[in-house]
Amino acid sequence: xxxxxxxxxxxxxxxxxxxxxxxxxxxxxxxxxxxxxxxxxxxxxxxxxxxxxxxxxxxxxxxxxxxxxxxxxxxxxxxxxxxxxxxxxxxxxxxxxxxxxxxxxxxxxxxxxxxxxxxxxxxxxxxxxxxxxxxxxxxxxxxxxxxxxxxxxxxxxxxxxxxxxxxxxxxxxxxxxxxxxxxxxxxxxxxxxxxxxxxxxxxxxxxxxxxxxxxxxxxxxxxxxxxxxxxxx
Numbered sequence: 001x002x003x004x005x006x007x008x009x010x011x012x013x014x015x016x017x018x019x020x021x022x023x024x025x026x027x028x029x030x031x032x033x034x035x036x037x038x039x040x041x042x043x044x045x046x047x048x049x050x051x052x053x054x055x056x057x058x059x060x061x062x063x064x065x066x067x068x069x070x071x072x073x074x075x076x077x078x079x080x081x082x083x084x085x086x087x088x089x090x091x092x093x094x095x096x097x098x099x100x101x102x103x104x105x106x107x108x109x110x111x112x113x114x115x116x117x118x119x120x121x122x123x124x125x126x127x128x129x130x131x132x133x134x135x136x137x138x139x140x141x142x143x144x145x146x147x148x149x150x151x152x153x154x155x156x157x158x159x160x161x162x163x164x165x166x167x168x169x170x171x172x173x174x175x176x177x178x179x180x181x182x183x184x185x186x187x188x189x190x191x192x193x194x195x196x197x198x199x200x201x202x203x204x205x206x207x208x209x210x211x212x213x214x215x216x217x218x219x220x221x222x223x224x225x226x227x228x229x230x231x232x233x
Contacts, residue, residue, distance in 0.1 A: 003072035010042065010077070025144060030082065039082040040067065043144065049076035051121045051146040058119070061137050062112035083141060085134035088192075092128050097192040099207065103233050105131075106189060108138040110230040113185075117178040117226060120148050124176055126184035127165045128191065149177045164197055168217055179219040182229060186214025186222075 014031040017039070021028035026045025033040065041064070043052075055066040065081040088105075097105070109131070116123055125145040132139045167183035170176045190198040190211045198215060202208045210232055216222050223229040 001072060003070040003075070003077065006068065006070040006077060010079070014040070014042070026076075028142075039084075041080040041082050043076070043078040043080060045076055045078075045144055046074045047076065047144065048147065049078060050148060051116070051143045052076070052078045052080075054119050054121065055143070058115055060112060060115045062108045062139055063115060064139060064141055083132045083134055083139045085132040085137075085139070087129060088131040088133060088138075089127070089129035091133070092191065092195065096195055099193065102189060102192045102207075104136075105133070105138040105192070106185065106233055107230055109140055109185065109188075110226040110233070112138075112140040113178075113181050113226045114230075116143075116146070117181070121146050122149055122176050122178060123181050123184075124166070124170060125162055126181055126188060127162050128188065131188075147176070149175065167219070169219060177219070178225065179222045182214050182222050182226060183216075183219075185226075185229065186211045189214070 010031075013035070014033055016029050016031050018030040019027060020030055020041070025047060026043065029042045029044070031040050031042050032038065049069055049071050052066050053069045055063070056069060059065060064083050066078065067081065068079040070077045109126070113123060123140065123143065123146050125142060126140070130140060130142045132141055165184045165187050167176065167180040170180055187197065189207065190196065190203050193203045193207055194201045198211050203211055214222055214229065223232070
């Protein structure tokens, strides 16, 4: 089977450099091609890899390039472009972002999410730790929690996301969709500007109004699309 062949090829042609992340669902490892010395990210996880498989056909400067996907039963291997840069989660431990920096980064994240939403996918885990700043580019990473929105679906069958950033509907109240990512973007804006969740301290002025609309409990009251939010920014 292709999964077994790909797994064996990875062991022969690549060497592991660093374990980047480990969870109950799997691991994320930085690896290097033995011949070219080029670095990649290898994701090994259980679940659904359909979003990664769809991303094989897309290229966007604000999304990592998906190079290969192999699946066997519930096990998945994803070979992905390594994004070398600064992790926003680490950066926020030392300093906040200015309004201009926040606007520039959010515009790029909206473009990244527009690619996902256009294919019918929802990221479902937008947070500082999943954003890499590579020079002037903001890159949204980690699609392990991503799923395709099903028009005839009810509530999410699996609760995934990060407390504080996940929209209410991600806790089984209804099915997550593009507006769930817009909710997370609202929380992200507030954290970038204030270092706090909006329930503790809301950003000032117009930023606060944008955050409030993004984070409405009722998804219908949020921005309809990331393009609407992009225009607002």
